[in-house]
Amino acid sequence: MGQNLSCAGSSYDRDFFTAVQAGDLETVRGAVEEDPSLLIRTTVYDRLSALHIAAANGHIEILSMILEKSMNPDIVNRNKQTPLMLAAIHGKIACVQKLLEAGANILMFDSLNGRTCLHHAAYYGHANCLQAILSAAQSTAVADSWGFARFVNVGDDSGATPLHLAARRRRSDCVHILLDNGALVCASTGGYGHPGSTPLHLAARGGCLDCVRELLAWGADRLQRDSSGRIPYSIALKQKHGACAALLNPRAAEPLVWPSPLKFISELDPDAKALLEAALMEANKEREKKIFKETKFLLSPVISNEADDDDSSEASDTELCSICFSQVCTIEVQDCGHQMCAHCTLALCCHNKPNPTTLCIPSPTCPFCRSNIGRLVVAKIKPTDEADKGKNSKLRRSSRSRNISGGSGSFKGLSLSIGSFSKMGRGSGRIMDNDDTEDKPM
Numbered sequence: 001m002g003q004n005l006s007c008a009g010s011s012y013d014r015d016f017f018t019a020v021q022a023g024d025l026e027t028v029r030g031a032v033e034e035d036p037s038l039l040i041r042t043t044v045y046d047r048l049s050a051l052h053i054a055a056a057n058g059h060i061e062i063l064s065m066i067l068e069k070s071m072n073p074d075i076v077n078r079n080k081q082t083p084l085m086l087a088a089i090h091g092k093i094a095c096v097q098k099l100l101e102a103g104a105n106i107l108m109f110d111s112l113n114g115r116t117c118l119h120h121a122a123y124y125g126h127a128n129c130l131q132a133i134l135s136a137a138q139s140t141a142v143a144d145s146w147g148f149a150r151f152v153n154v155g156d157d158s159g160a161t162p163l164h165l166a167a168r169r170r171r172s173d174c175v176h177i178l179l180d181n182g183a184l185v186c187a188s189t190g191g192y193g194h195p196g197s198t199p200l201h202l203a204a205r206g207g208c209l210d211c212v213r214e215l216l217a218w219g220a221d222r223l224q225r226d227s228s229g230r231i232p233y234s235i236a237l238k239q240k241h242g243a244c245a246a247l248l249n250p251r252a253a254e255p256l257v258w259p260s261p262l263k264f265i266s267e268l269d270p271d272a273k274a275l276l277e278a279a280l281m282e283a284n285k286e287r288e289k290k291i292f293k294e295t296k297f298l299l300s301p302v303i304s305n306e307a308d309d310d311d312s313s314e315a316s317d318t319e320l321c322s323i324c325f326s327q328v329c330t331i332e333v334q335d336c337g338h339q340m341c342a343h344c345t346l347a348l349c350c351h352n353k354p355n356p357t358t359l360c361i362p363s364p365t366c367p368f369c370r371s372n373i374g375r376l377v378v379a380k381i382k383p384t385d386e387a388d389k390g391k392n393s394k395l396r397r398s399s400r401s402r403n404i405s406g407g408s409g410s411f412k413g414l415s416l417s418i419g420s421f422s423k424m425g426r427g428s429g430r431i432m433d434n435d436d437t438e439d440k441p442m
Contacts, residue, residue: 047078055083058092080111091126114157122162125171159190168202172210196227204232207241279342
């Protein structure tokens with residue numbers, strides 16, 4: 001963990017801090033009852049309090065006991081790190097949640113790199129801690145003083161946002177969470193990596209294909225240059241990350257971009273959102289198959305056809321989308337009853353173009369009857385008797401032109417609202433050769 005308990009001062013103090021580190025609750029409780037001042041004492045060199053040590057080691061019982069003594073949750077160590085930062089660094093989710101409940105300040109910066117607890121969770125790839133901190137930021141008065149968007153996109157001393165750190169460190173789960181919470185895919189750094197690098201530049205340098213996929217799907221610009229004039233493609237080539245370079249090649253087909261600013265996306269039920277996100281990633285992987293084939297990259301996880309085979313077997317007894325004729329209908333237009341698969345629904349939202357005179361994206365219309373779409377619901381399977389199965393199967397085939405029969409019921413009861421549309425921004429950022437200096441956890 002990096003803490004130096006040998007420099008804790010007296011042997012009495014060392015025994016106490018050793019008990020905290022070991023998680024010996026009874027010994028710690030007895031020592032505190034005998035001498036309450038132990039709670040405000042620190043180790044000599046790192047200035048670690050008992051609260052820091054308990055948080056970093058994940059000892060939730062000791063942490064809770066100390067907090068019950070009205071201990072300040074924002075006490076800092078030698079590097080101005082709070083217990084919340086150390087819990088985030090070491091991925092101790094229970095301690096992170098307890099400290100947040102106790103009112104720990106999420107807007108404090110350390111003195112090593114000027115980073116918040118969100119930076120640390122993103123850097124070390126602890127997605128559960130990252131999500132807990134973001135959830136707290138949406139509800140606390142402290143975050144309201146900044147605004148949620150500013151908190152998510154705050155830079156450290158070198159201008160790196162949590163998204164920059166997650167992309168550089170190959171933390172694809174954290175990249176997704178940050179983008180889903182409003183992280184700017186176009187943000188550029190000042191001193192982290194090469195000046196002017198975007199998260200896409202940093203992902204290209206790290207060689208994480210999943211990070212590159214996520215960033216491209218959220219509108220990252222493959223043509224954005226850093227201060228040295230390099231695009232992400234050239235960085236991936238230099239680092240010999242061939243698969244990443246293939247996707248970043250400006251000559252390759254553009255990916256389908258997740259319509260994150262659209263109102264109905266922000267209001268989606270989590271399960272319905274996951275359905276559409278999966279459709280987008282599958283559509284982009286189909287594009288990747290062609291790109292990798294052309295560039296002779298054989299990545300079996302990417303080009304596997306197992307999912308397609310599964311869809312085909314399910315589609316044999318279920319209504320197919322009348323637009324693509326390859327996917328099962330899962331989405332229904334509530335007013336007119338026409339159905340589409342998730343892939344075509346998403347494409348309809350992604351490809352709406354703004355009116356050049358008003359710069360407003362028009363409300364989508366049903367591709368079958370051209371009526372305005374006010375609401376979408378997840379299609380439901382209509383129950384059928386075994387005797388009518390063959391008859392209904394024939395009816396489903398003949399009714400494809402109307403596209404009004406049953407679809408997948410895996411997300412039964414979910415509803416999707418389509419509201420106003422806004423234009424998606426595209427990306428910018430930066431990268432470096434000496435950006436891998438690790439943060440010291442303690």
